[in-house]
Amino acid sequence: MGNSEILAELKKAIIDCVRLDEAKDLARKALNAGVNPLDVVEVVREALDEVGDLYEKKEYFLMELTLAGSTATEIMTMIRPELKKTASLTKGKVVIGTVFGDLHYIGKDIVIAMLTSQGLDVIDLGVDVPCTSFVEAVKNEQPDVLAMSGLLTIVVDEMRKVIDTLRNEGLREGVKIMIGGRAVNEAFAQEIGADAFGANAVDAVRLATEWIGGRKGGKPKK
């Protein structure tokens, strides 16, 4: 099987939801064949998008969403150490979490893996993170970057609340803020006063390293 066939099969196995072992074997096969781990991540994301669409069309139910989610989580666990091999190091601190009301973490964890692979110190607040926890973390940890993830449209106003609270407490100027996840976009980022929207984990790394490099004179970590 060629690399593109392996990836096509991997996508099908995830969408089928019940072929967990097969999906894991295919992901391993792809990595062993030298496929860029980020291409595997992209295929997993595409597969989950399709599962989400089938759920929306009521062809799939919560059971399938859950199965596909755990297959993806296991594959991401496998990919994480591979991402570490592509490190080009920047020094800085990022606080990240999925906003209150939202339990999705697969995308956030990919962002964390990519940021960590760049040598950044990442503090993961987890999922369902209340506004107060984000604000406390900014106050206590003094990160360079605050990153918020949101996949459910009903929770995006939580991001606005966090930014407003930081502003009210005089903490907004000290931190760069990026948001991501399929519930948000560039226009929303501008509307709520975030510094940027990132469409994927590569964007997250680009933004963080640009910001931190800019602030610290672009010095790489020794």
Ligand code: B12
């Ligand atoms: C897997 C999944 C689940 C799993 C979650 C597993 C887990 N632990 O994370 C489970 C089964 C638990 C679940 C539950 C629910 N889900 Co769900 N889920 C999905 C699904 C299929 C995939 C999400 C995913 O992991 N994608 C893969 C990752 C890699 O992509 P990603 O998260 O977008 O992340 C990438 C980028 O967005 C970006 N990114 C993400 N965060 C950040 C942050 C920053 C700062 C930056 C820069 C970038 C960035 O980088 C990532 C890597 O490229 C989506 C469909 C979809 N297309 O997204 C639905 C989806 C998000 N779920 C949905 C729904 C409705 C639910 C439930 C309400 C269902 C229910 N009735 O209970 C619950 C909600 C529970 C809750 N309170 O959160 C809807 C949301 C609809 C909406 N408009 O709000 C979706 C869109 C499905 C659909 N099409 O209807 N879900």
